[in-house]
Amino acid sequence: MRKYPMLDMSHPIVQQASDFIFKNARLLDRLRFAHLSGQGSPEAVMQALAAYQNKDGGLGNALEPDIRSPYSQPQGAEFALHLMDETGVFPENLMTGLGQFLERHSNPHTGGWPYAFRSINEHPHTPWWTTESDDTASINPTGSIAALLLKSRDWHPFLKEKWLNRAIQYTWDTVESTDLTGFHNWIHAVHFLEQQTGDLRAAALKTRVDQHLSEPGVIELDPRAGGYVQKVLDWAPESTSYAVQFVPEQILSLHLDHLISEQQDDGGWPISWEPLSSAAENEWRGHLTIERLKTLSSYGRI
Numbered sequence: 561m562r563k564y565p566m567l568d569m570s571h572p573i574v575q576q577a578s579d580f581i582f583k584n585a586r587l588l589d590r591l592r593f594a595h596l597s598g599q600g601s602p603e604a605v606m607q608a609l610a611a612y613q614n615k616d617g618g619l620g621n622a623l624e625p626d627i628r629s630p631y632s633q634p635q636g637a638e639f640a641l642h643l644m645d646e647t648g649v650f651p652e653n654l655m656t657g658l659g660q661f662l663e664r665h666s667n668p669h670t671g672g673w674p675y676a677f678r679s680i681n682e683h684p685h686t687p688w689w690t691t692e693s694d695d696t697a698s699i700n701p702t703g704s705i706a707a708l709l710l711k712s713r714d715w716h717p718f719l720k721e722k723w724l725n726r727a728i729q730y731t732w733d734t735v736e737s738t739d740l741t742g743f744h745n746w747i748h749a750v751h752f753l754e755q756q757t758g759d760l761r762a763a764a765l766k767t768r769v770d771q772h773l774s775e776p777g778v779i780e781l782d783p784r785a786g787g788y789v790q791k792v793l794d795w796a797p798e799s800t801s802y803a804v805q806f807v808p809e810q811i812l813s814l815h816l817d818h819l820i821s822e823q824q825d826d827g828g829w830p831i832s833w834e835p836l837s838s839a840a841e842n843e844w845r846g847h848l849t850i851e852r853l854k855t856l857s858s859y860g861r862i
Contacts, residue, residue, distance in 0.1 A: 563648045564854055567597040571862045573823060577849050580827030585846025588612075588643075592850050595647060596857075602647035609643055610654055612636065616664070617657030625843035626836055627676075629683040632661055634673040638701040641708035646854075650715035659716070662705070663723040670733075671726025672697030673705065686836050699734045703748030706731050710755040735765055743790040746772060750795075754802050773806045781811050783818035793819060797851065798858040816861055819852060 567574050574597070581593045588608040594600025612623040618632025619640045627633060637658060644650045665673055675698040676691040706727045709718055718724045734740075735749040746769075753769050756762035772778060773795070780789040792815040795803035804812070822829055828849045835841035856862045 563646060564596060565857050567593075567853055567857055568862060569597050569599075573820065573856065573862050574853065576823065576827035577853055578827070580824075580849060581846055583826075584828065584842045585849070586843050589843075589846040589850055592643070592646070593853075596850065596854070602649040603651075605643065605647050606649055606651045606654065609640060610651070612640070613654060613657055617659070617661035618665075619658070622840075622843070625840045625847070626686040627680060627683075627689055628685060628836070628840070629680050631677070631679045631682075633676055633680060634665070634701050634705070635676060637662060637673075638704050638708070641705060641712070645708055645711060650712050652716075655716045655718075659718055659721070662727075663721065666723040666726060667695075667697040667730070670697050670730050671723065671728075672699075672702035672730035672734075673727070674698055675700060684836060686833075697730055699731065699738075699740065699745050699748045701748065702727055703731045703735070703752040707748075707751040707755045732761065732765075735768065736761075740772075743794065746778075747795070750802050769802075770806075773803055779803060779806060781807070783815045791815060793855055797855045799860075800858070812859075816856065816859055819855065820861065823852075 569575065569578065578593065581590055585593070588605070591600055591605045591608050595602055595605050612619045612621045614620055614630070614632045616632050619636035620627070620632045621630050622628050623636050624633070624639050627635065640654070640658065644654070662673070667673065674694040674696060676689055677694045678691050680689055680691050706724065709724055713719050731752050735752065740746050740749060749769055753762070753765050756765065779795050780791045783791060785791065792807050792812060795801065796807060824830060828845045829852045831841060831844045831848060835844070853862065
């Protein structure tokens with residue numbers, strides 16, 4: 561069963577994006593586009609993803625284009641799980657190695673994983689990835705890793721593993737008792753909430769998340785706002801996203817219109833930050849162009 565509607569190759573937006581992707585994007589993203597447009601298989605995407613996996617089971621090798629390190633990083637695990645979720649396939653070889661990596665690097669005191677390992681500093685990376693300490697777990701990316709593993713529970717036996725249960729407990733404790741700041745922490749709490757249903761603890765978490773998302777300025781409602789803001793489609797990239805309920809339909813429509821207008825003359829979408837290099841910029845633009853097509857498809861615009 562397909563997770564996303566098949567992209568319509570006759571649509572002008574998709575045609576222009578296709579030209580950009582096949583001219584500029586890395587193999588992984590060309591195969592993602594082929595799968596999403598019905599011209600390729602999810603297994604081909606997973607074969608390309610496997611090339612980023614190291615002997616320790618983790619993923620690196622610039623899978624996250626702003627991290628040029630060959631070494632495995634927690635963010636590589638999250639990035640890979642998002643791609644597996646996109647295809648709806650969780651290959652045993654990838655997941656077995658990934659489970660071993662996550663278990664080996666789970667924080668021995670709290671559970672969970674750090675923002676990044678200090679080994680990230682040995683190779684080129686954007687400034688926000690510089691890491692002085694890696695002995696403390698972080699909600700970013702632990703919340704999303706736990707959420708994605710919960711979402712993929714039918715594909716693997718990890719729910720029986722102590723390291724995953726400790727990561728889940730760490731996430732609960734963090735979102736309940738910590739003053740989270742910034743989009744890049746809160747979005748992980750939202751992803752985690754999306755996989756929780758039916759108990760009092762989830763209800764309390766929902767109350768806290770709802771209160772935050774309702775605060776003025778947290779979800780930027782002006783599609784043309786500049787600066788470091790997180791707009792409607794950052795919080796709600798799919799029509800089923802949790803944050804959709806906090807956005808009036810008319811405002812949502814304006815953001816979708818603006819997203820369409822941002823497609824560049826070359827067919828791709830731009831990044832909104834200073835690129836590390838021309839290679840990293842092309843890799844990010846290829847990835848983000850597919851993400852933009854997924855969003856427009858999810859909301860019925862293409």
